[in-house]
Amino acid sequence: IQSNMRFVADLGAAGASDNGDGVVLGNQDLGAEVFEDGHTDEAAVPVFAPAPSYPEKAREMNLEGSVKVMFVVDYRGNVTNVSIVKSPDRSFDNDVKKVISTWRFKPGKNKGVPVNVRFTKEFEFRLDQ
Numbered sequence: 178i179q180s181n182m183r184f185v186a187d188l189g190a191a192g193a194s195d196n197g198d199g200v201v202l203g204n205q206d207l208g209a210e211v212f213e214d215g216h217t218d219e220a221a222v223p224v225f226a227p228a229p230s231y232p233e234k235a236r237e238m239n240l241e242g243s244v245k246v247m248f249v250v251d252y253r254g255n256v257t258n259v260s261i262v263k264s265p266d267r268s269f270d271n272d273v274k275k276v277i278s279t280w281r282f283k284p285g286k287n288k289g290v291p292v293n294v295r296f297t298k299e300f301e302f303r304l305d306q
Contacts, residue, residue: 211249211293212285221250221285221294229276231302235268244269245299246277252283252291262297273300 183220214220235241242265249258259277277298284291 186231209293210259212287214294214296217285217287217292217294219254219286221254221296222249222283223280224254225279225281226282227279229273229300232268232272235266235302236255236304238266239304240266240268242266242269243298243301244273246273247295247297248277250282250284250294250296252284252293253285254291256280256282265302273288288291 227301229244242262243263244265245257245260245263247260248256253256256278259274261274265271285294286292
């Protein structure tokens with residue numbers, strides 16, 4: 178079946194960032210593809226990444242262990258899609274997610290274009306630290 182429809186890219190700058198970097202095709206998100214960490218030409222580089230503090234509730238309950246979190250650094254350098262992969266107790270989860278969500282990166286690039294990159298990070302929480 179042949180179609181007579183013709184698709185034309187809208188190269189208008191509606192929705193582009195104020196500083197002029199990045200390319201927008203209408204309202205289409207160019208960053209839809211997500212690359213795995215280490216699979217881009219230029220790695221995403223953290224510019225603001227404070228470590229999560231020990232949650233007070235977990236400390237009071239004498240809980241310790243490691244929290245593994247997965248997140249995406251989008252093509253603007255913002256952290257999105259934060260999810261806990263492994264945790265010793267839910268008392269760690271919200272604090273870790275909240276801090277990770279504040280992180281900012283110089284975005285990863287592939288072929289010179291900023292792209293989304295998925296990361297996995299593990300945090301150790303020990304009472305004697």
